[in-house]
Amino acid sequence: MTVEPSRAPAPLPVQASSPAALAAYLSSHLDDMVEEMRRLVEIETPSGDEQGIATAAALLAGRWRPLGCRVDEYPAPGVGVHLAVHIPGRGEDGAQGDGRYVLVLGHVDTVHPRGTLAATPFRVQGDRAWGPGTYDMKGALVMMAWAVQALRAVGSGPRRPVTLLLTADEEVGSHTSRPLIDRFAAGATCALVLEPAAPGGAVKTARKGVAQYRLSVTGRSAHAGNDFSRGINANVALARLVLAAASLSDPERGTTVNVGVIGGGTRPNVVPERAWADIDVRFTTRAEAERIDRALRALTADGGTVFEVSGGVNRWPLERTASAGLYEHARALAASLGLELPEAQVGGASDGNLTAELGLPTLDGLGPEGDGAHSSQEHVYLPSLPVRTALLALILETL
Incomplete structure:
Protein backbone atom coordinates (compact mmCIF):
# COMPACT_ATOMS: atom_id res chain seq x y z
CA MET A 1 0.00 0.00 0.00
CA GLY A 209 16.30 3.09 9.12
CA VAL A 210 16.74 -0.36 10.62
CA ALA A 211 17.52 -3.75 9.14
CA GLN A 212 17.93 -7.00 11.03
CA TYR A 213 19.72 -10.08 9.74
CA ARG A 214 20.69 -13.52 10.93
CA LEU A 215 23.83 -15.20 9.59
CA SER A 216 23.58 -18.98 9.92
CA VAL A 217 26.38 -21.47 9.35
CA THR A 218 26.11 -25.27 9.20
CA GLY A 219 29.24 -27.39 9.40
CA ARG A 220 29.75 -30.98 10.58
CA SER A 221 30.01 -32.20 14.17
CA ALA A 222 32.72 -34.56 15.34
CA HIS A 223 34.54 -35.65 18.49
CA ALA A 224 37.07 -32.92 19.21
CA GLY A 225 39.66 -35.44 20.43
CA ASN A 226 39.22 -38.58 18.33
CA ASP A 227 37.84 -37.21 15.04
CA PHE A 228 38.80 -33.54 14.96
CA SER A 229 39.82 -33.64 11.31
CA ARG A 230 36.41 -35.04 10.29
CA GLY A 231 34.57 -32.06 11.74
CA ILE A 232 33.80 -28.75 10.03
CA ASN A 233 33.78 -26.00 12.64
CA ALA A 234 30.77 -23.71 12.18
CA ASN A 235 31.99 -21.31 14.89
CA VAL A 236 35.27 -20.63 13.12
CA ALA A 237 33.51 -20.05 9.81
CA LEU A 238 31.02 -17.71 11.49
CA ALA A 239 33.84 -15.75 13.15
CA ARG A 240 35.27 -14.87 9.76
CA LEU A 241 31.84 -13.89 8.47
CA VAL A 242 30.99 -11.57 11.35
CA LEU A 243 34.30 -9.76 10.95
CA ALA A 244 33.47 -9.24 7.28
CA ALA A 245 29.98 -8.04 8.19
CA ALA A 246 31.23 -5.62 10.84
CA SER A 247 33.68 -4.12 8.36
CA LEU A 248 30.73 -2.87 6.28
CA SER A 249 30.04 -0.07 8.79
CA ASP A 250 30.61 3.43 7.45
CA PRO A 251 30.10 5.90 10.32
CA GLU A 252 30.80 8.90 8.08
CA ARG A 253 27.69 7.96 6.10
CA GLY A 254 25.75 7.20 9.27
CA THR A 255 25.82 3.44 8.61
CA THR A 256 26.49 1.00 11.44
CA VAL A 257 26.56 -2.80 11.40
CA ASN A 258 26.33 -4.19 14.92
CA VAL A 259 26.91 -7.91 15.51
CA GLY A 260 24.75 -8.03 18.60
CA VAL A 261 24.21 -11.70 19.51
CA ILE A 262 26.21 -14.81 18.62
CA GLY A 263 25.50 -18.47 19.36
CA GLY A 264 26.97 -21.81 18.36
CA GLY A 265 28.17 -25.22 19.46
CA THR A 266 27.03 -27.55 22.19
CA ARG A 267 30.09 -28.63 24.26
CA PRO A 268 33.80 -27.83 24.34
CA ASN A 269 34.69 -31.37 23.24
CA VAL A 270 32.42 -31.33 20.17
CA VAL A 271 33.33 -29.66 16.88
CA PRO A 272 30.33 -27.30 16.48
CA GLU A 273 27.92 -28.10 13.67
CA ARG A 274 25.80 -24.93 13.84
CA ALA A 275 26.45 -21.29 14.61
CA TRP A 276 24.54 -18.05 14.09
CA ALA A 277 24.80 -14.30 14.61
CA ASP A 278 22.10 -11.64 14.80
CA ILE A 279 23.01 -8.30 13.26
CA ASP A 280 21.45 -4.84 13.59
CA VAL A 281 22.04 -2.37 10.75
CA ARG A 282 21.27 1.38 10.89
CA PHE A 283 21.37 3.66 7.84
CA THR A 284 20.32 7.13 6.74
CA THR A 285 19.52 6.43 3.07
CA ARG A 286 18.02 3.67 0.97
CA ALA A 287 21.25 3.48 -1.01
CA GLU A 288 23.20 2.50 2.09
CA ALA A 289 20.60 -0.09 3.09
CA GLU A 290 20.84 -1.65 -0.36
CA ARG A 291 24.65 -1.63 -0.24
CA ILE A 292 24.69 -3.51 3.06
CA ASP A 293 22.06 -5.99 1.89
CA ARG A 294 24.00 -6.81 -1.28
CA ALA A 295 27.25 -7.18 0.62
CA LEU A 296 25.81 -9.48 3.30
CA ARG A 297 24.16 -11.72 0.73
CA ALA A 298 27.41 -11.89 -1.25
CA LEU A 299 29.39 -13.27 1.69
CA THR A 300 30.63 -16.84 1.32
CA ALA A 301 31.76 -19.23 4.01
CA ASP A 302 34.83 -21.42 3.65
CA GLY A 303 35.79 -24.83 4.90
CA GLY A 304 32.89 -26.76 3.43
CA THR A 305 30.23 -25.05 5.57
CA VAL A 306 26.77 -24.05 4.36
CA PHE A 307 26.00 -20.36 4.88
CA GLU A 308 22.59 -18.63 4.85
CA VAL A 309 21.43 -15.03 5.32
CA SER A 310 17.89 -14.25 6.46
CA GLY A 311 16.13 -11.02 7.36
CA GLY A 312 16.25 -7.58 5.81
CA VAL A 313 14.93 -4.05 6.22
CA ASN A 314 12.40 -3.56 9.01
CA ARG A 315 12.01 0.20 8.62
CA TRP A 316 13.29 2.54 5.93
CA PRO A 317 14.73 5.85 7.10
Whole structure:
Protein backbone atom coordinates (compact mmCIF):
# COMPACT_ATOMS: atom_id res chain seq x y z
CA MET A 1 0.00 0.00 0.00
CA THR A 2 1.38 3.44 -0.85
CA VAL A 3 0.29 6.97 -0.17
CA GLU A 4 0.70 9.63 -2.81
CA PRO A 5 3.85 11.64 -1.99
CA SER A 6 2.07 14.84 -3.03
CA ARG A 7 -0.52 14.50 -0.29
CA ALA A 8 0.48 17.36 1.98
CA PRO A 9 -1.55 19.57 4.28
CA ALA A 10 -3.43 22.44 2.65
CA PRO A 11 -2.23 26.00 3.38
CA LEU A 12 -2.31 26.30 7.14
CA PRO A 13 -4.61 28.89 8.73
CA VAL A 14 -3.83 31.00 11.75
CA GLN A 15 -5.02 29.34 14.95
CA ALA A 16 -8.37 30.43 16.32
CA SER A 17 -7.39 30.28 19.99
CA SER A 18 -4.87 32.22 22.03
CA PRO A 19 -1.55 30.45 22.62
CA ALA A 20 -1.32 32.19 25.97
CA ALA A 21 -4.77 30.96 26.99
CA LEU A 22 -3.90 27.37 26.08
CA ALA A 23 -0.61 27.52 27.96
CA ALA A 24 -2.28 29.07 31.02
CA TYR A 25 -5.03 26.44 31.08
CA LEU A 26 -2.52 23.61 30.84
CA SER A 27 -0.18 25.09 33.43
CA SER A 28 -3.10 25.26 35.85
CA HIS A 29 -3.68 21.52 35.30
CA LEU A 30 -0.07 20.33 35.53
CA ASP A 31 -0.78 18.40 38.75
CA ASP A 32 -3.66 16.61 37.01
CA MET A 33 -1.41 15.71 34.07
CA VAL A 34 1.23 14.30 36.43
CA GLU A 35 -1.40 12.24 38.24
CA GLU A 36 -2.61 10.78 34.93
CA MET A 37 0.98 9.93 34.03
CA ARG A 38 1.45 8.22 37.38
CA ARG A 39 -1.62 6.03 36.82
CA LEU A 40 -0.31 4.96 33.40
CA VAL A 41 3.26 4.35 34.55
CA GLU A 42 2.08 2.22 37.46
CA ILE A 43 0.50 -0.19 34.98
CA GLU A 44 3.51 -2.13 33.71
CA THR A 45 3.25 -2.70 29.97
CA PRO A 46 6.30 -4.53 28.63
CA SER A 47 5.93 -5.61 25.01
CA GLY A 48 4.09 -8.94 24.87
CA ASP A 49 2.42 -8.54 28.28
CA GLU A 50 -1.19 -8.90 27.18
CA GLN A 51 -2.67 -8.31 30.63
CA GLY A 52 -0.72 -5.14 31.38
CA ILE A 53 -1.30 -3.66 27.94
CA ALA A 54 -5.02 -4.48 28.06
CA THR A 55 -5.29 -2.78 31.46
CA ALA A 56 -3.55 0.36 30.20
CA ALA A 57 -5.65 0.35 27.04
CA ALA A 58 -8.82 0.21 29.11
CA LEU A 59 -7.62 3.19 31.16
CA LEU A 60 -6.89 5.16 27.99
CA ALA A 61 -10.20 4.26 26.38
CA GLY A 62 -11.94 5.43 29.54
CA ARG A 63 -10.12 8.74 29.24
CA TRP A 64 -11.13 9.34 25.61
CA ARG A 65 -14.74 8.20 25.49
CA PRO A 66 -16.03 10.91 27.88
CA LEU A 67 -14.48 13.44 25.48
CA GLY A 68 -16.98 12.28 22.85
CA CYS A 69 -14.47 10.20 20.90
CA ARG A 70 -15.08 6.79 19.37
CA VAL A 71 -12.58 4.19 20.48
CA ASP A 72 -12.08 1.04 18.39
CA GLU A 73 -10.17 -1.93 19.80
CA TYR A 74 -8.03 -4.30 17.71
CA PRO A 75 -6.97 -7.36 19.73
CA ALA A 76 -3.60 -8.89 18.83
CA PRO A 77 -3.18 -12.32 20.45
CA GLY A 78 0.15 -12.65 22.22
CA VAL A 79 0.65 -8.89 22.07
CA GLY A 80 -2.29 -7.09 23.63
CA VAL A 81 -4.74 -4.66 22.09
CA HIS A 82 -4.28 -1.73 19.72
CA LEU A 83 -6.59 1.29 20.06
CA ALA A 84 -7.81 3.72 17.41
CA VAL A 85 -9.31 6.89 18.91
CA HIS A 86 -11.38 8.95 16.47
CA ILE A 87 -11.50 12.61 17.51
CA PRO A 88 -13.96 14.94 15.74
CA GLY A 89 -12.68 18.05 13.96
CA ARG A 90 -14.16 21.54 13.83
CA GLY A 91 -15.01 21.25 10.13
CA GLU A 92 -13.96 24.79 9.33
CA ASP A 93 -12.77 25.84 5.86
CA GLY A 94 -14.06 22.61 4.36
CA ALA A 95 -11.51 20.66 6.34
CA GLN A 96 -13.78 17.65 6.72
CA GLY A 97 -15.09 17.81 3.17
CA ASP A 98 -12.19 15.88 1.67
CA GLY A 99 -12.51 13.04 4.17
CA ARG A 100 -8.88 13.39 5.28
CA TYR A 101 -7.75 13.38 8.89
CA VAL A 102 -4.59 13.89 10.89
CA LEU A 103 -2.98 10.62 11.99
CA VAL A 104 -1.31 10.71 15.41
CA LEU A 105 0.83 7.74 16.44
CA GLY A 106 1.66 6.55 19.93
CA HIS A 107 2.42 3.28 21.68
CA VAL A 108 1.47 1.77 25.01
CA ASP A 109 4.23 -0.85 25.30
CA THR A 110 7.58 -0.20 26.99
CA VAL A 111 10.93 -2.00 27.07
CA HIS A 112 10.85 -2.42 30.85
CA PRO A 113 10.10 -5.97 32.07
CA ARG A 114 7.45 -6.59 34.67
CA GLY A 115 8.92 -5.95 38.12
CA THR A 116 10.91 -2.88 37.06
CA LEU A 117 8.44 -0.62 38.85
CA ALA A 118 9.31 -2.19 42.21
CA ALA A 119 12.94 -1.18 41.78
CA THR A 120 12.30 2.21 40.18
CA PRO A 121 8.84 3.38 41.28
CA PHE A 122 7.14 6.45 39.91
CA ARG A 123 8.17 9.52 41.86
CA VAL A 124 8.25 13.28 41.49
CA GLN A 125 11.47 14.88 42.63
CA GLY A 126 11.94 18.58 42.02
CA ASP A 127 11.01 19.42 38.45
CA ARG A 128 11.18 15.83 37.18
CA ALA A 129 8.92 12.78 37.22
CA TRP A 130 10.85 9.48 37.29
CA GLY A 131 9.76 5.98 36.44
CA PRO A 132 9.74 3.33 33.70
CA GLY A 133 7.90 4.56 30.63
CA THR A 134 7.51 8.17 31.77
CA TYR A 135 9.59 9.53 28.87
CA ASP A 136 8.96 6.79 26.30
CA MET A 137 6.13 7.42 26.04
CA LYS A 138 3.40 7.55 28.65
CA GLY A 139 3.95 11.23 29.32
CA ALA A 140 3.10 11.93 25.68
CA LEU A 141 -0.08 9.84 25.87
CA VAL A 142 -1.21 12.13 28.67
CA MET A 143 -0.25 15.19 26.58
CA MET A 144 -2.45 14.13 23.69
CA ALA A 145 -5.61 13.89 25.78
CA TRP A 146 -4.91 17.22 27.46
CA ALA A 147 -4.21 18.91 24.12
CA VAL A 148 -7.73 18.10 22.96
CA GLN A 149 -9.23 18.95 26.35
CA ALA A 150 -7.42 22.31 26.37
CA LEU A 151 -8.71 23.21 22.91
CA ARG A 152 -12.24 22.50 24.03
CA ALA A 153 -11.75 24.53 27.18
CA VAL A 154 -10.94 27.63 25.11
CA GLY A 155 -13.82 26.99 22.71
CA SER A 156 -11.89 25.39 19.87
CA GLY A 157 -10.82 21.94 18.67
CA PRO A 158 -8.78 20.13 16.03
CA ARG A 159 -9.39 21.65 12.59
CA ARG A 160 -9.54 18.25 10.94
CA PRO A 161 -10.71 14.99 12.42
CA VAL A 162 -7.88 13.17 14.17
CA THR A 163 -7.22 9.44 14.36
CA LEU A 164 -5.00 8.59 17.30
CA LEU A 165 -3.53 5.11 16.88
CA LEU A 166 -2.13 3.64 20.11
CA THR A 167 -0.24 0.44 19.41
CA ALA A 168 1.00 -2.36 21.63
CA ASP A 169 4.17 -3.55 19.88
CA GLU A 170 6.18 -0.54 18.68
CA GLU A 171 9.18 -1.40 20.86
CA VAL A 172 9.53 -4.81 19.18
CA GLY A 173 9.07 -3.81 15.55
CA SER A 174 5.32 -3.09 15.11
CA HIS A 175 4.75 -6.45 13.44
CA THR A 176 1.06 -6.77 14.35
CA SER A 177 0.28 -3.05 14.28
CA ARG A 178 1.85 -2.29 10.91
CA PRO A 179 -1.27 -3.26 8.92
CA LEU A 180 -3.24 -0.76 11.02
CA ILE A 181 -0.62 1.94 10.46
CA ASP A 182 -0.79 1.30 6.71
CA ARG A 183 -4.58 1.33 6.77
CA PHE A 184 -4.95 4.60 8.64
CA ALA A 185 -2.10 6.28 6.77
CA ALA A 186 -4.01 5.73 3.54
CA GLY A 187 -6.70 8.20 4.64
CA ALA A 188 -4.49 10.74 6.38
CA THR A 189 -3.14 14.08 5.28
CA CYS A 190 -0.07 13.89 7.57
CA ALA A 191 1.28 12.00 10.58
CA LEU A 192 2.36 13.30 13.99
CA VAL A 193 4.39 10.99 16.22
CA LEU A 194 4.29 11.29 20.01
CA GLU A 195 7.78 9.92 20.65
CA PRO A 196 9.70 11.98 23.24
CA ALA A 197 11.71 15.02 22.30
CA ALA A 198 15.39 14.77 21.45
CA PRO A 199 17.94 16.58 23.68
CA GLY A 200 17.26 20.29 23.94
CA GLY A 201 13.57 19.77 23.19
CA ALA A 202 14.21 19.09 19.51
CA VAL A 203 11.60 17.44 17.35
CA LYS A 204 12.86 14.58 15.21
CA THR A 205 12.86 15.46 11.54
CA ALA A 206 15.02 12.50 10.47
CA ARG A 207 15.53 8.98 11.76
CA LYS A 208 17.79 6.18 10.66
CA GLY A 209 16.30 3.09 9.12
CA VAL A 210 16.74 -0.36 10.62
CA ALA A 211 17.52 -3.75 9.14
CA GLN A 212 17.93 -7.00 11.03
CA TYR A 213 19.72 -10.08 9.74
CA ARG A 214 20.69 -13.52 10.93
CA LEU A 215 23.83 -15.20 9.59
CA SER A 216 23.58 -18.98 9.92
CA VAL A 217 26.38 -21.47 9.35
CA THR A 218 26.11 -25.27 9.20
CA GLY A 219 29.24 -27.39 9.40
CA ARG A 220 29.75 -30.98 10.58
CA SER A 221 30.01 -32.20 14.17
CA ALA A 222 32.72 -34.56 15.34
CA HIS A 223 34.54 -35.65 18.49
CA ALA A 224 37.07 -32.92 19.21
CA GLY A 225 39.66 -35.44 20.43
CA ASN A 226 39.22 -38.58 18.33
CA ASP A 227 37.84 -37.21 15.04
CA PHE A 228 38.80 -33.54 14.96
CA SER A 229 39.82 -33.64 11.31
CA ARG A 230 36.41 -35.04 10.29
CA GLY A 231 34.57 -32.06 11.74
CA ILE A 232 33.80 -28.75 10.03
CA ASN A 233 33.78 -26.00 12.64
CA ALA A 234 30.77 -23.71 12.18
CA ASN A 235 31.99 -21.31 14.89
CA VAL A 236 35.27 -20.63 13.12
CA ALA A 237 33.51 -20.05 9.81
CA LEU A 238 31.02 -17.71 11.49
CA ALA A 239 33.84 -15.75 13.15
CA ARG A 240 35.27 -14.87 9.76
CA LEU A 241 31.84 -13.89 8.47
CA VAL A 242 30.99 -11.57 11.35
CA LEU A 243 34.30 -9.76 10.95
CA ALA A 244 33.47 -9.24 7.28
CA ALA A 245 29.98 -8.04 8.19
CA ALA A 246 31.23 -5.62 10.84
CA SER A 247 33.68 -4.12 8.36
CA LEU A 248 30.73 -2.87 6.28
CA SER A 249 30.04 -0.07 8.79
CA ASP A 250 30.61 3.43 7.45
CA PRO A 251 30.10 5.90 10.32
CA GLU A 252 30.80 8.90 8.08
CA ARG A 253 27.69 7.96 6.10
CA GLY A 254 25.75 7.20 9.27
CA THR A 255 25.82 3.44 8.61
CA THR A 256 26.49 1.00 11.44
CA VAL A 257 26.56 -2.80 11.40
CA ASN A 258 26.33 -4.19 14.92
CA VAL A 259 26.91 -7.91 15.51
CA GLY A 260 24.75 -8.03 18.60
CA VAL A 261 24.21 -11.70 19.51
CA ILE A 262 26.21 -14.81 18.62
CA GLY A 263 25.50 -18.47 19.36
CA GLY A 264 26.97 -21.81 18.36
CA GLY A 265 28.17 -25.22 19.46
CA THR A 266 27.03 -27.55 22.19
CA ARG A 267 30.09 -28.63 24.26
CA PRO A 268 33.80 -27.83 24.34
CA ASN A 269 34.69 -31.37 23.24
CA VAL A 270 32.42 -31.33 20.17
CA VAL A 271 33.33 -29.66 16.88
CA PRO A 272 30.33 -27.30 16.48
CA GLU A 273 27.92 -28.10 13.67
CA ARG A 274 25.80 -24.93 13.84
CA ALA A 275 26.45 -21.29 14.61
CA TRP A 276 24.54 -18.05 14.09
CA ALA A 277 24.80 -14.30 14.61
CA ASP A 278 22.10 -11.64 14.80
CA ILE A 279 23.01 -8.30 13.26
CA ASP A 280 21.45 -4.84 13.59
CA VAL A 281 22.04 -2.37 10.75
CA ARG A 282 21.27 1.38 10.89
CA PHE A 283 21.37 3.66 7.84
CA THR A 284 20.32 7.13 6.74
CA THR A 285 19.52 6.43 3.07
CA ARG A 286 18.02 3.67 0.97
CA ALA A 287 21.25 3.48 -1.01
CA GLU A 288 23.20 2.50 2.09
CA ALA A 289 20.60 -0.09 3.09
CA GLU A 290 20.84 -1.65 -0.36
CA ARG A 291 24.65 -1.63 -0.24
CA ILE A 292 24.69 -3.51 3.06
CA ASP A 293 22.06 -5.99 1.89
CA ARG A 294 24.00 -6.81 -1.28
CA ALA A 295 27.25 -7.18 0.62
CA LEU A 296 25.81 -9.48 3.30
CA ARG A 297 24.16 -11.72 0.73
CA ALA A 298 27.41 -11.89 -1.25
CA LEU A 299 29.39 -13.27 1.69
CA THR A 300 30.63 -16.84 1.32
CA ALA A 301 31.76 -19.23 4.01
CA ASP A 302 34.83 -21.42 3.65
CA GLY A 303 35.79 -24.83 4.90
CA GLY A 304 32.89 -26.76 3.43
CA THR A 305 30.23 -25.05 5.57
CA VAL A 306 26.77 -24.05 4.36
CA PHE A 307 26.00 -20.36 4.88
CA GLU A 308 22.59 -18.63 4.85
CA VAL A 309 21.43 -15.03 5.32
CA SER A 310 17.89 -14.25 6.46
CA GLY A 311 16.13 -11.02 7.36
CA GLY A 312 16.25 -7.58 5.81
CA VAL A 313 14.93 -4.05 6.22
CA ASN A 314 12.40 -3.56 9.01
CA ARG A 315 12.01 0.20 8.62
CA TRP A 316 13.29 2.54 5.93
CA PRO A 317 14.73 5.85 7.10
CA LEU A 318 12.60 8.85 7.92
CA GLU A 319 14.36 11.42 5.75
CA ARG A 320 14.02 15.13 6.42
CA THR A 321 12.12 15.69 3.17
CA ALA A 322 9.11 14.02 4.84
CA SER A 323 9.25 16.42 7.81
CA ALA A 324 10.38 19.79 6.49
CA GLY A 325 7.01 21.44 5.85
CA LEU A 326 5.44 20.27 9.10
CA TYR A 327 8.53 21.26 11.04
CA GLU A 328 8.53 24.83 9.74
CA HIS A 329 4.87 25.21 10.67
CA ALA A 330 5.42 23.73 14.14
CA ARG A 331 8.40 26.01 14.71
CA ALA A 332 6.28 29.09 13.89
CA LEU A 333 3.58 27.95 16.32
CA ALA A 334 6.21 27.27 18.98
CA ALA A 335 7.44 30.83 18.63
CA SER A 336 3.94 32.05 19.48
CA LEU A 337 4.38 30.25 22.80
CA GLY A 338 7.85 31.70 23.38
CA LEU A 339 9.33 28.23 22.73
CA GLU A 340 12.36 27.55 20.60
CA LEU A 341 11.91 24.33 18.63
CA PRO A 342 15.14 22.88 17.29
CA GLU A 343 15.26 19.79 15.09
CA ALA A 344 17.41 16.68 15.25
CA GLN A 345 18.30 13.48 13.42
CA VAL A 346 18.39 10.40 15.65
CA GLY A 347 19.63 6.85 15.25
CA GLY A 348 16.58 5.05 16.61
CA ALA A 349 13.55 4.21 14.48
CA SER A 350 9.85 4.69 15.23
CA ASP A 351 6.49 4.22 13.56
CA GLY A 352 7.20 7.56 11.90
CA ASN A 353 9.60 5.68 9.65
CA LEU A 354 6.65 3.62 8.43
CA THR A 355 4.42 6.57 7.57
CA ALA A 356 7.29 8.38 5.85
CA GLU A 357 7.95 5.26 3.78
CA LEU A 358 4.37 5.50 2.56
CA GLY A 359 4.96 9.05 1.37
CA LEU A 360 3.07 10.72 4.22
CA PRO A 361 4.42 14.02 5.61
CA THR A 362 5.59 13.06 9.10
CA LEU A 363 6.82 14.98 12.15
CA ASP A 364 8.25 13.02 15.09
CA GLY A 365 9.40 13.77 18.63
CA LEU A 366 6.41 15.85 19.75
CA GLY A 367 6.40 14.32 23.23
CA PRO A 368 7.84 15.81 26.43
CA GLU A 369 11.41 16.74 27.24
CA GLY A 370 13.32 14.38 29.49
CA ASP A 371 16.03 11.76 29.35
CA GLY A 372 16.97 8.16 30.14
CA ALA A 373 14.73 6.34 27.67
CA HIS A 374 14.96 2.55 28.08
CA SER A 375 16.97 2.90 31.31
CA SER A 376 16.51 3.01 35.07
CA GLN A 377 17.08 6.78 34.88
CA GLU A 378 14.06 7.49 32.66
CA HIS A 379 12.31 10.74 33.51
CA VAL A 380 10.22 13.63 32.20
CA TYR A 381 11.07 17.30 32.68
CA LEU A 382 7.78 18.54 34.10
CA PRO A 383 7.94 22.21 32.99
CA SER A 384 7.92 20.95 29.40
CA LEU A 385 4.53 19.27 29.74
CA PRO A 386 2.20 22.32 29.59
CA VAL A 387 4.06 24.21 26.86
CA ARG A 388 4.62 21.20 24.59
CA THR A 389 1.01 20.14 25.10
CA ALA A 390 -0.06 23.65 24.08
CA LEU A 391 2.12 23.33 20.98
CA LEU A 392 0.52 19.98 20.14
CA ALA A 393 -2.91 21.57 20.56
CA LEU A 394 -2.01 24.43 18.20
CA ILE A 395 -0.72 21.99 15.60
CA LEU A 396 -3.97 20.01 15.74
CA GLU A 397 -5.96 23.22 15.55
CA THR A 398 -4.27 24.40 12.36
CA LEU A 399 -3.57 21.32 10.22
